[in-house]
Amino acid sequence: MASVIDILRERARRRAHRMVFDYIDGGADDEATLLENRSAFREYEIAFRVLAGIEQVDTTTSLFGQPMRYPFFFSSAAGNRLFHTQGEVAVCTVADELGIPYSLSTLASTSIEEIAALNTGPKFFQLYVWKDRGLLREMLERARAAKFNAMLLTVDFPVTGNRERDLSNGFTIPPKIGLRQALEAIRRPAWTWDYLTSPPIRYANLSGNVSATTLNQFVAEQLYCGFSWREAEWLLGEWNGPSGIKGVVQADDAVHAVATGFDCVIVSNHGGRQLDTSVPPLRALPTIADRVGSDAEIVLDGGVRRGTDILKAIALGARCVSFARPYLYGLAADGVAGVREAANFMAASLERDMMLAGVGTIGEITRDLVRLKVQSV
Numbered sequence: 001m002a003s004v005i006d007i008l009r010e011r012a013r014r015r016a017h018r019m020v021f022d023y024i025d026g027g028a029d030d031e032a033t034l035l036e037n038r039s040a041f042r043e044y045e046i047a048f049r050v051l052a053g054i055e056q057v058d059t060t061t062s063l064f065g066q067p068m069r070y071p072f073f074f075s076s077a078a079g080n081r082l083f084h085t086q087g088e089v090a091v092c093t094v095a096d097e098l099g100i101p102y103s104l105s106t107l108a109s110t111s112i113e114e115i116a117a118l119n120t121g122p123k124f125f126q127l128y129v130w131k132d133r134g135l136l137r138e139m140l141e142r143a144r145a146a147k148f149n150a151m152l153l154t155v156d157f158p159v160t161g162n163r164e165r166d167l168s169n170g171f172t173i174p175p176k177i178g179l180r181q182a183l184e185a186i187r188r189p190a191w192t193w194d195y196l197t198s199p200p201i202r203y204a205n206l207s208g209n210v211s212a213t214t215l216n217q218f219v220a221e222q223l224y225c226g227f228s229w230r231e232a233e234w235l236l237g238e239w240n241g242p243s244g245i246k247g248v249v250q251a252d253d254a255v256h257a258v259a260t261g262f263d264c265v266i267v268s269n270h271g272g273r274q275l276d277t278s279v280p281p282l283r284a285l286p287t288i289a290d291r292v293g294s295d296a297e298i299v300l301d302g303g304v305r306r307g308t309d310i311l312k313a314i315a316l317g318a319r320c321v322s323f324a325r326p327y328l329y330g331l332a333a334d335g336v337a338g339v340r341e342a343a344n345f346m347a348a349s350l351e352r353d354m355m356l357a358g359v360g361t362i363g364e365i366t367r368d369l370v371r372l373k374v375q376s377v
């Protein structure tokens with residue numbers, strides 16, 4: 001059956017320009033990892049508990065010492081205003097309503113300062129590694145001044161993955177409208193009207209350094225594939241605050257990250273958008289949790305679509321999860337109302353699934369709650 005997220009995906013597909021929908025929906029190469037990120041959750045079953053005497057569940061937890069009403073947050077994603085004119089503002093608004101942190105992408109179309117003026121809850125700033133150390137320092141300085149609570153360094157993006165849907169659609173940020181794109185724009189009037197009548201998409205955190213028309217080229221030129229552990233240590237010194245490393249699947253890398261000074265490891269493969277056939281986060285999680293779980297907070301990111309997925313990730317060692325496509329489908333389908341629909345679905349499904357699984361608090365979601373399918377109970 002179709003979940004609310006599946007329905008929002010279909011609505012996004014019908015409303016958004018094809019190249020925009022495919023940018024959200026697609027993955028790298030054959031999209032094998034995109035599918036595996038999801039199917040990994042099916043490898044586990046929940047050994048639910050009964051007669052636990054639970055009348056109400058408590059979903060609260062924390063990350064970086066920041067309170068969260070639910071054990072999830074929205075993964076950072078670039079250029080939200082391309083999906084719907086309400087963009088990052090819609091996503092941040094729903095995060096605040098729900099009592100969960102907001103995480104802003106370096107490549108957001110709304111600035112660090114605009115988000116800081118709007119947001120009332122905890123907020124994280126996601127950073128890509130640029131060649132220009134001055135630019136890195138400037139971004140950290142702006143995030144610090146705007147009182148972002150933590151920095152998340154994305155490390156699975158030394159170069160852009162081979163996203164063949166984007167190549168075949170001629171997708172660029174901002175979009176170049178050739179004949180094919182113009183014909184598709186006519187077929188998607190709601191998206192096109194929105195796009196044409198809103199202020200031009202601005203890469204708000206890079207605007208001092210780059211004009212939007214050269215963004216793709218800027219990213220290709222500025223991404224620093226030579227970034228190393230030693231430079232990560234330098235960066236942590238510059239930030240001097242709570243930090244997470246986003247895009248780890250090797251347990252040795254997680255150990256290295258903790259030794260370097262990261263407080264949090266985000267087990268992620270960028271939602272299958274970078275290296276295809278890479279390890280799905282859920283399969284990497286138990287070993288990483290065993291190695292660093294007592295020294296760092298762990299977040300699972302990739303393929304989370306239902307409450308049972310959240311239960312499984314937490315049981316296998318994550319403190320919480322994050323997800324992108326569910327709320328991005330909502331945004332592309334219907335702006336703030338769509339993001340809210342996606343978020344409420346995830347929250348309600350977690351509450352119901354905790355009740356069904358016989359767990360009253362996040363702390364009660366322990367490893368014995370899940371079994372690999374082949375094990376007997």
Ligand SMILES: Cc1cc2nc3c(=O)[nH]c(=O)nc-3n(C[C@H](O)[C@H](O)[C@H](O)COP(=O)(O)O)c2cc1C
Nearest residue numbers: 024075076077078105154270271302303323324325
């Ligand atoms: C459209 C889109 C844009 C993204 N942009 C960024 C980004 O700017 N920075 C980043 O670290 N990750 C980015 N990601 C990756 C997400 O943060 C996250 O790791 C991934 O999408 C999680 O998988 P899920 O979509 O299956 O939940 C993006 C993902 C999507 C779908």
